[in-house]
Amino acid sequence: MSKPLVGVVISTRAEFNVMRRALEALRVMGVPYRFEALSPWRSPERLERFASEAASNGMEVLLVACSGSALLATHLAAYTNLPVVGVPIDATPLRGQDSLFSMAMVPPGMPIATVGINNSENAALLATQILALKHPHLRSVLAHRRAVGAQRVESMERELAAEYPDLCLPERTSPDLPPTEGDTDPGDLFAEAVTPAPPNKAAERIQPGATWRERSSGAVALVPTPVPQEPAVVGSAEHGNGHDQETLDLRAVEDTPDQPYLMPDVSPASRDDVSLPAATVPGARLAALESEPDLDTKVFSVDRKKLNLDLIDHVMMVLLEGGIVAIPTDTVYGLAADATNREAVERLCHVKGRQHQRTLGVLIHHPDLLDQVVREVPPALETVIAQCWPGALTIIFPKAPGVLSAVTRSDRIGVRIPSDPVCLEVISRIGRPIVTRNASLSADEPATSADDVIRHYSGHVDCILDAGDCPSSGASTVLSALGDDFEILREGAIPRERLKALLGDKLKG
Secondary structure (H helix, E strand, O other), X not given: OOOOOEEEEEOOHHHHHHHHHHHHHHHHHOOOEEEEEXXXXXXXXXXXXHHHHOOOOOOOEEEEEEOOOOOHHHHXXXXXXXXXXXXXXXXXOOOOXXXXXXXXXXXXXOOEEXXXXXXXXXXXXXXXXXXXXXXXXXXXXXXXXXHHHHHHHHHXXXXXXXXXXXXXXXXXXXXXOOOOOOOXXXXXXXXXXXXXXXXXXXXXXXXXXXXXXXXXXXXXXXOOOOOOOOOOOOOOOOOOOOOOOOOOOHHHHOOXXXXXXXXXXXXXXXXXXXXXXXXXXXXXXXXXXXXXXXXXXXXXXXXXXXXXXXXXXXXXXXXHOOOOEEEEOOOOEEEEEXXXXXXXXXXXXXXXXXXXXXXXXXXXXXXXXXXXXXXXXOHHHHHHHHHHOOOOEEEEEEEOOOOOOOOEOOOEEEEEOOOOHHHHHHHHHHOOOEEEEEOOOOOOOOOOOHHHHHHHHOOXXXXXXXXXXXXXXXXXXXXXXXXXXXXXXXXXXXXHHHHHHHHHHHEXX
16 A cells, blocks of 8 residues: 555544545545544644654645644644644634634744635645645646536536526627627637647647646656755855856846846955856857757736636646746746756756856745845845835845755845736745746847747747736846945836935945
8 A cells, every 4th residue: 555645633523524525535536645533632642653753654744633622733743844734623612713723823934734614625635736746646636626627617607608698698688789690609608719739839829718738748856845955055166255256147037128237246346347158148049949849838828817827827837847937027028937946947048048157036926935045134125125026126135045056156146026917926826936037039129928939939938828918128126235235236117216215325326
């Protein structure tokens, strides 16, 4: 029998009655589990032993029912580093509210998640989603389950449209708009709209509401969250003292057209600008695209005002598998990869023609993630971050040691939280930094639409999110936070006056 991947813990019979749905869901999905009845009050030794030995016994996620023992999930989390998913149970006079709040209010660093009261089946699905990051075969199981659910929803929509056409399809019954000849059947309005794939690996354009197909590529090793520490030491002989004359390519940390912006050296004794590596010139990038396209690039249409979360989940999985995705940002389209996956970053650099020296930057979805990628956040910047993020402001920080060495070889890194809803939702779903390079080939050819990306990168990226034209082609403002005072390296969408009002005398100039 396979080793259990999930540990399921209860303390009362009432909890078991609710958790039966989770056990059944795991059984149907083929996820091996181990069932235990434990109590922090009646069997504390067994509980401690179970939790501390769970990882060595093959378990990777723990599902914990919480009712009378409202703190059972937190008790278990104290003895293991495995992720814990708690299920509040409506079996006490407090109706599960105490258990829900005890898990929702745990301090940072406790690997505990919770679901709605009595939603044990959702907990099983969440556990399987976590396992799917490491066990690729579970992704097809989840995709099938989601497809079945989507069919039920679509069936319901058809039934409602046929039963209540005056409410669901008012344009067909309005006295001012009589039906026109050739109207389609109501059921056809909900049919999947997928354009057949063009030959020769050309991009396949898929409309909103269309289901996506599983990628056929093999399993790729995944990098776990949070941002992993790396053995490389910043300031080693390989990288010099960490203040080597390496250009911070601002084209990488934001979404503006390619322009040669330079990052001054952080050493007070040397403020000379250095030129960009030769590999960054447009000719070198074009040479990187001369190889025969080998990917079946999918193009998904997405509405910024009504996001298709199933589609965003698919893009998340592509990124976690080491793929490259073209997404809209605040100003132009960019090529994105998982910043914690070295192979993905290397592949992104190859596609963009940067095969040698590089200093890239990252996009994050929330300021809380800064602690994982930067060494420190000056207190004076807290107001700026609160007022200007999400938005067109890139901030250059000292990089946290031992992380994201594939993204930057220096001791500094550019960080931004974008405001484009599609880009922000993708980053939020993946839950870790992504590295982006703009999809433009030169300043004269800004990639402001998905068609621009298709023209240059079809067959070289895994998928493209088409959200229409980007709103503008302006640059973001770049602010350096490397010294005691802050310096605007480039003034863009956020004017100097606004930053001066927030930073006062801390801003140079």
